Amino acid sequence: MPRIPRSWLFVPADSEKKIAKALAGEADAIILDLEDSVADANKRDARKIAAAALRDADRNGAQLWVRINPLDGRLTESDLRAVVSARPYGVMLPKSESGKDIATLRRMLDAEEGANRIRIGTTKISAVATETAASLFGLGSYTDVSKRLVALTWGAEDLSAALGASSKFDADGELSFTYKLARSLCLAGAVAAGVQPVDSLFADFRDDEGLRADCDKGRREGFTGKLAIHPAQVPIINAAFTPSEAEIDHARQVVELFAANPGAGTIGLDGKMLDRPHLLQARRVLERAGEDVPG
Numbered sequence: 014m015p016r017i018p019r020s021w022l023f024v025p026a027d028s029e030k031k032i033a034k035a036l037a038g039e040a041d042a043i044i045l046d047l048e049d050s051v052a053d054a055n056k057r058d059a060r061k062i063a064a065a066a067l068r069d070a071d072r073n074g075a076q077l078w079v080r081i082n083p084l085d086g087r088l089t090e091s092d093l094r095a096v097v098s099a100r101p102y103g104v105m106l107p108k109s110e111s112g113k114d115i116a117t118l119r120r121m122l123d124a125e126e127g128a129n130r131i132r133i134g135t136t137k138i139s140a141v142a143t144e145t146a147a148s149l150f151g152l153g154s155y156t157d158v159s160k161r162l163v164a165l166t167w168g169a170e171d172l173s174a175a176l177g178a179s180s181k182f183d184a185d186g187e188l189s190f191t192y193k194l195a196r197s198l199c200l201a202g203a204v205a206a207g208v209q210p211v212d213s214l215f216a217d218f219r220d221d222e223g224l225r226a227d228c229d230k231g232r233r234e235g236f237t238g239k240l241a242i243h244p245a246q247v248p249i250i251n252a253a254f255t256p257s258e259a260e261i262d263h264a265r266q267v268v269e270l271f272a273a274n275p276g277a278g279t280i281g282l283d284g285k286m287l288d289r290p291h292l293l294q295a296r297r298v299l300e301r302a303g304e305d306v307p308g
């Protein structure tokens with residue numbers, strides 16, 4: 014399992030069958046969903062099934078996350094009460110509007126962990142940070158809110174509903190500017206906060222070529238993982254977000270070259286100029302490849 018999860022697979026938490034299937038697969042992170050994929054009438058059952066799955070799970074496998082319900086409803090506390098004691102790797106907060114929401118969730122987790130004699134801070138947080146109109150103005154506010162926060166992701170579906178859009182696509186089938194903006198702000202907000210930027214899901218789960226292209230686009234821009242909604246998407250995402258041997262070799266060369274020339278701000282390699290941004294880039298590749306990066 015890489016240290017930075019590449020694939021984050023959503024599973025409706027009211028489906029034992031899908032949970033079993035997800036656990037048997039290759040996803041780096043599995044998100045047991047208590048929110049949008051579970052009907053209100055099934056929330057209670059879903060909490061029980063999620064807690065049981067967490068208790069039974071093999072802890073050397075995928076990171077196990079629970080997506081709870083948003084803070085503006087009345088379900089969040091019951092969600093946390095049901096699952097925190099079963100020790101998920103973390104909880105994913107949907108419809109997060111700013112760092113303030115993370116601080117609120119942090120306090121709720123402090124209380125729940127305290128009540129269960131779990132070390133405070135154990136449960137990590139990730140957030141879906143572009144799902145309301147106000148959330149777009151909060152993407153720069155996730156810095157230094159909580160050490161629990163490890164990832165930010167974005168979604169266009171709820172945002173388009175919130176904005177009253179009839180579609181998230183332009184007439185030519187491309188994602189409209191508003192959602193591209195949300196995506197870029199999420200990327201920059203995550204990197205500014207020092208957490209993983211996770212690209213949104215690709216909804217058409219039978220279109221492997223389309224998914225590959227979408228992964229490639231996200232990766233080139235700086236996302237280091239991607240949400241999935243179907244097990245068939247997982248191997249494609251894992252492959253796309255694994256640095257290739259050639260990339261790793263090149264990154265090693267760059268890091269070694271700078272280490273061998275400690276005073277140098279810029280160095281030539283294979284006829285190309287390298288400076289500090291290339292070193293940072295190379296270190297990121299090695300980190301994603303799970304290698305120890307010196308210095």
Ligand code: COA
Nearest residue numbers: 022023024025030031032034035046049050241242243244
């Ligand atoms: N996790 C685990 N297993 C899944 C799965 C998922 N996310 N999605 C599908 N499967 C399983 C199916 O149960 C089926 O299992 P089977 O072969 O044992 O019957 C198999 O994979 C093939 O599924 P398929 O028939 O191709 O899809 P489907 O029509 O059953 O399901 C969805 C389509 C969209 C309903 C389903 O993929 C799903 O529930 N995705 C997650 C939705 C979600 O969590 N959304 C919230 C975030 S936006």
Ligand code: MG
Nearest residue numbers: 049107170171
């Ligand atoms: Mg949603």
